[in-house]
Amino acid sequence: MFHSPRRLCSALLQRDAPGLRRLPAPGLRRPFSPPASAPRPASPRLLAAVSAASGAARSCSRTACSMGTGTSRLYSALAKTLNSSAASQHPEYLVSPDPEHLEPIDPKELLEECRAVLHTRPPRFQRDFVDLRTDCPSTHPPIRVMQWNILAQALGEGKDNFVQCPVEALKWEERKCLILEEILAYQPDILCLQEVDHYFDTFQPLLSRLGYQGTFFPKPWSPCLDVEHNNGPDGCALFFLQNRFKLVNSANIRLTAMTLKTNQVAIAQTLECKESGRQFCIAVTHLKARTGWERFRSAQGCDLLQNLQNITQGAKIPLIVCGDFNAEPTEEVYKHFASSSLNLNSAYKLLSADGQSEPPYTTWKIRTSGECRHTLDYIWYSKHALNVRSALDLLTEEQIGPNRLPSFNYPSDHLSLVCDFSFTEEPDGLL
Ligand SMILES: NC(=O)C1=CN([C@@H]2O[C@H](COP(=O)(O)OP(=O)(O)OC[C@H]3O[C@@H](n4cnc5c(N)ncnc54)[C@H](OP(=O)(O)O)[C@@H]3O)[C@@H](O)[C@H]2O)C=CC1
Numbered sequence: 549m550f551h552s553p554r555r556l557c558s559a560l561l562q563r564d565a566p567g568l569r570r571l572p573a574p575g576l577r578r579p580f581s582p583p584a585s586a587p588r589p590a591s592p593r594l595l596a597a598v599s600a601a602s603g604a605a606r607s608c609s610r611t612a613c614s615m616g617t618g619t620s621r622l623y624s625a626l627a628k629t630l631n632s633s634a635a636s637q638h639p640e641y642l643v644s645p646d647p648e649h650l651e652p653i654d655p656k657e658l659l660e661e662c663r664a665v666l667h668t669r670p671p672r673f674q675r676d677f678v679d680l681r682t683d684c685p686s687t688h689p690p691i692r693v694m695q696w697n698i699l700a701q702a703l704g705e706g707k708d709n710f711v712q713c714p715v716e717a718l719k720w721e722e723r724k725c726l727i728l729e730e731i732l733a734y735q736p737d738i739l740c741l742q743e744v745d746h747y748f749d750t751f752q753p754l755l756s757r758l759g760y761q762g763t764f765f766p767k768p769w770s771p772c773l774d775v776e777h778n779n780g781p782d783g784c785a786l787f788f789l790q791n792r793f794k795l796v797n798s799a800n801i802r803l804t805a806m807t808l809k810t811n812q813v814a815i816a817q818t819l820e821c822k823e824s825g826r827q828f829c830i831a832v833t834h835l836k837a838r839t840g841w842e843r844f845r846s847a848q849g850c851d852l853l854q855n856l857q858n859i860t861q862g863a864k865i866p867l868i869v870c871g872d873f874n875a876e877p878t879e880e881v882y883k884h885f886a887s888s889s890l891n892l893n894s895a896y897k898l899l900s901a902d903g904q905s906e907p908p909y910t911t912w913k914i915r916t917s918g919e920c921r922h923t924l925d926y927i928w929y930s931k932h933a934l935n936v937r938s939a940l941d942l943l944t945e946e947q948i949g950p951n952r953l954p955s956f957n958y959p960s961d962h963l964s965l966v967c968d969f970s971f972t973e974e975p976d977g978l979l
């Protein structure tokens with residue numbers, strides 16, 4: 549239901565490296581994208597609904613606000629999430645969504661709604677998919693995976709010290725719509741997120757109505773909890789489209805380092821593709837941040853690899869691991885993943901001319917300590933069992949701008965990474 553339009557992608561622009569082709573961003577995005585220099589379109593009807601919603605939802609009970617049409621139900625859903633930070637007496641991160649949240653939403657309508665909220669913001673950045681494997685025909689649609697550290701709201705406002713980012717750019721009511729817009733633009737089949745501190749009040753209810761099944765594993769001692777008016781702990785979240793995959797098993801993993809339990813977590817799930825019947829494991833993690841913690845990260849990486857060895861039955865099940873590893877490619881933890889007996893490759897290396905270099909950055913921000921430009925985020929995959937058919941190019945330095953990230957245009961200090969995978973033709977080939 550949610551993945552057909554992008555199949556229309558066709559090669560457009562030649563890329564610098566021979567054999568790589570730049571693809572337009574997928575289906576929904578193009579019709580709704582303004583030209584690069586144009587302001588965001590405003591929709592008076594939707595704008596009126598959303599601005600009314602912010603006030604109305606504060607005084608209405610869920611039942612009293614319930615409305616009949618698809619659009620008004622959608623308005624109602626967004627209004628509830630817009631109001632989430634006002635519900636401080638009721639920590640919504642502990643409350644299960646009510647059944648009303650399970651009514652399907654048309655992704656186009658939600659995208660329009662988000663764009664209406666964002667009408668005063670500058671236009672979205674254009675990013676293109678780069679075609680990597682045109683010589684690999686596949687009978688089944690690819691599996692699109694998004695890796696993204698979305699920036700916890702409490703950390704962005706209370707801890708991160710993004711000195712060049714205006715506080716207005718971090719307003720949750722709008723930043724939330726930028727995050728949703730990014731997800732709706734690329735329509736991933738699987739979403740691997742870090743720094744999620746609005747799971748139960750925002751992402752779980754909305755994404756479940758878009759057809760996703762979600763799992764959240766908070767950090768045991770989330771630094772968000774130190775921030776006044778926080779929305780609960782941050783953690784990793786994993787979502788997959790229920791019409792494409794069946795959940796075979798799921799593990800929430802608290803990572804250890806030198807046998808000690810740590811504050812970092814991972815989620816690993818084995819999924820079965822409904823089209824092909826093939827199984828694979830998808831994992832998401834967020835390793836310990838900061839310099840001085842390299843050995844700690846390395847130990848966490850070893851623990852994760854050991855867990856994944858067990859879950860994939862010694863690499864019999866193909867694997868995709870997404871994460872903010874908080875480690876440059878020069879670090880030990882990166883080397884452990886690159887040389888593991890799980891036979892993993894890092895997908896974004898394929899964007900480089902020689903296929904051997906990671907991108908120059910996946911996060912770029914300015915803190916009090918100065919400019920922080922690093923490659924920390926990765927999508928690892930079983931190189932003998934999976935092909936990367938295309939990958940979403942990163943933002944250019946010019947697009948990111950002199951004040952870096954986050955910004956009025958982009959909601960996180962980390963860029964989203966998006967890849968399309970297909971299985972290699974021989975299911976029993978060497979993993
Ligand atoms: N109450 C208690 O007993 C305990 C409390 N804590 C709390 O948790 C915190 C540490 O938790 P831990 O999980 O180890 O955190 P990390 O060191 O892994 O970092 C937490 C977050 O801070 C961000 N970050 C990275 N560098 C900086 C920076 N220079 N300035 C500001 N933020 C940065 C990271 O973002 P990114 O990944 O994007 O770089 C990350 O999301 C403590 O400071 C404390 O607040 C922890 C343990 C026990």
Ligand SMILES: [Mg+2]
Nearest residue numbers: 699700703743
């Ligand atoms: Mg962060």
